[in-house]
Amino acid sequence: DKLASEYYLDFYRRQHGLEPAIFRFFNVYGPRQDPSSPYSGVISIFTERALKGTPITVFGDGEQTRDFIYVADLVDFLVQALEATALEPGAVNVGLNRSISLKQLLAEIGQVLGGLPPVTHADARAGDIRHSRANNERLLRRFRFDQPTPMGVGLARL
Template sequence: MRTWLVTGGAGFIGSWLVERLLAAGDSVRVLDDFSTGTPDNLPRHDGLRIIEGDICDTGLVASHMADCDGCFHLAAVASVVRSFEDWAETHRVNALGTVTVLEQALRAGIPVVAASSAAVYGIPTAVPQEEDAQVDPLSPYGLDKLAGERHAQLMAGHGLKACAMRFFNVYGPRQDPKSPYSGVISIFADRALQGGPLVIDGAGDQTRDFIYVTDVTAALVLAMRFLMQAGTGGRFEVFNVCGGTETSISTLAAAVIAATESPADIEYGPARTGDIPRSLGAPARAAARLGFRADTPLEQGLRSLAAALAGGA
């Protein structure tokens, strides 16, 4: 049995990861400040320990990282919009918090699998976006995620083993549809269940690469296994965590209405300034090096999300 530290483990993605690790028979320590996550997302389990605290607290991180086999770093202010609204606090959590976790992992001699984001790419120069593509983030959030990657890469030269996982558009149960910072699928599904309408910004031809949350947790576990088998010395790798399928927002809205069996209409509003026209990840590197492929079709994932929302989950 192994012991893992999961920062942000009470959040949307983190709680699903914790469930996966516990189901594998491992022990998990969750470090979360509950600013967006909630203990209600977590199961009651003898192998789970929940610690409320700030990832910028060096002593706290070090003490709970002690004797762990590895760290999954998911804690973040995970919103492009909020990063503009609260620039300094977002930077404190996403940049300083990440450096704190990485540094303590280096000192403890354990690997780190850290959440990054497709936001590091900015407006793509080509699609699908490969990991070696140009990075030009358009937001404080994307810039801080890129900075975290660079720190991990630098620390690898001092012995750290780390993977940065560039999440594309993750969706699934436990993503709060009432939050103004939530993803488009959760917002659409919630509106559809209420009878709509689903409002699309712009013409609806902008595209995104959607991936179901349990596929994401599978990728995280495979990345940790990859690092555990990497041998001696430091190692740094970047992986897209994506479905590899391009879906327009208009197509998505229609699919959500179908999945929820809703009478909702689709309406179109003004385009958002600076909206990225296309986003599509290249999954080949993760497939080749980690053995990862997303296996949840969008229609299936939408049905699961609709059922969870309708049931109050």
Template sequence: MTVKIVVTGGAGFIGANLCEQLSLRPDVSRILVLDDLSSGSPANLRDTRAELVHGSILDRSLLKEVVSEADAVVHLAARPSVAMSIDDPEGSHEVNATGTLRVLEACRAEGAYVVAASSSAVYGDSVENPKHEALAARPLSPYGVNKLATEAYTLAYAASFGMRTLALRFFNVYGPFQPADHAYAAVIPAFVDAALRGEPLRVHGDGLQTRDFTFVETVVSVLVDAVMREVTSETPVNVAHGAQVTLLELVRELSAVLGRPLKIRHDPPRKGDIRDSQASCDRLHRLFPDIAPVSLDVGLRRTVDWFERTMTTDSGRPR
């Protein structure tokens, strides 16, 4: 049996890595990517079999056309930034919450299986660690609220309409194809980019805040397995490494990978940032027993290797 898979936001960071892996599978007959290219790039798909459709998930007629006859949809399209959501709450809501609703409506009409990306940001300022899926959601940012709506809609469509769905809460995903050249860049690409250019690493706050950094290969392995087996869950599922790393520890790990000391510049803390984050992965391991997370040192080495390969002479930045 071969399947047609649609990836919304597939020209972006996680989507491009997913399309690379799907392209290697003979049981995947067609990969269609819907992306508005606001943060993704067609170049990210050049080594894949994916067909790019340039457009927005807010476009109902285009969604209907793209999702037609799809067996599965991996919904990754989003404005993936806490800071961006604080700068533009309505725009963030429109793409992340309303956009998810429109994707689900298109999938409901087609009968497609849906995997939707949520975020650890839904946990907000919960002090309990590791964070398990039964914890009350307490988002600190509009982005966290958007993602809570994303997963709630996804699970509600399963309950209301009998759809096959899975909502995954991603924790601090990093790796190849993650952009570093904008104001809302995530911490690892920002650190790697600065380190390779010989600039100080900007640490917001004291650097003792913790994150559960998850290499993109781990996330992609979960997504591929979910799609091929049509894994479902009535509750959200954390996707993470299961470790707790401070930003200062991250700097030391990156320094070890590069083989040289790195300078740090401390900036003021950012609004909406969570102090500590670590995932409980018990539910993930029950649903995906064959998935083994990639360690931070290995993930950082692969990330640095990719950045070094893709540095451009024009801007000095990765694509």
């Protein structure tokens, strides 16, 4: 699991002087995501269905929130990390510290595409996180953070 991997890296840091950079990516979206992949996010699934005109199913009431980051913004941070001469130990959350509900996300997708197919709701899935938002204080301390890609602009690039 992810946290266990971070513990192993910390062990190697202390024992062997390894200086790992740990980045926790929050809900990355962008072009060419495969909506059928088990690692694909809700944006690629919703947009694929909207483009095909097939109904969209939201599990839960749609008020659950996520912190989305456009892939080009993520790449900017990774390039900065590669160019850094030294990084302080500790994981860095790579997200915008902004929440958007699935209802708001669907409204944005509908605005970009000029409409949506029918949206239905099903029971929330066991284990799904209700709210997710990146605490990106470490990110902002360590790296330049220019203007992130607005959601509507990122969605239009899909």
